[in-house]
Amino acid sequence: MHRCAMNDREAKARAVKILAKSIYRDLEAQGFDERQIVSLATELISEVTNKISRDHVKSQVA
Numbered sequence: 001m002h003r004c005a006m007n008d009r010e011a012k013a014r015a016v017k018i019l020a021k022s023i024y025r026d027l028e029a030q031g032f033d034e035r036q037i038v039s040l041a042t043e044l045i046s047e048v049t050n051k052i053s054r055d056h057v058k059s060q061v062a
Contacts, residue, residue: 006014027037 024037027040032040
């Protein structure tokens with residue numbers, strides 16, 4: 001059986017790729033260089049990592 005429609009996870013994964021490409025192009029158009037864009041990506045990863053860590057600590061305490 002072949003599925004024609006994407007499931008929610010696939011749709012969100014596709015949306016994330018499109019959003020990333022759009023953000024990258026916008027930053028580039030605003031004059032940010034590759035190093036600055038990588039720095040932004042690193043900060044985003046750091047924020048997510050910190051959130052995961054906080055959530056883990058909360059679940060250990062609860």
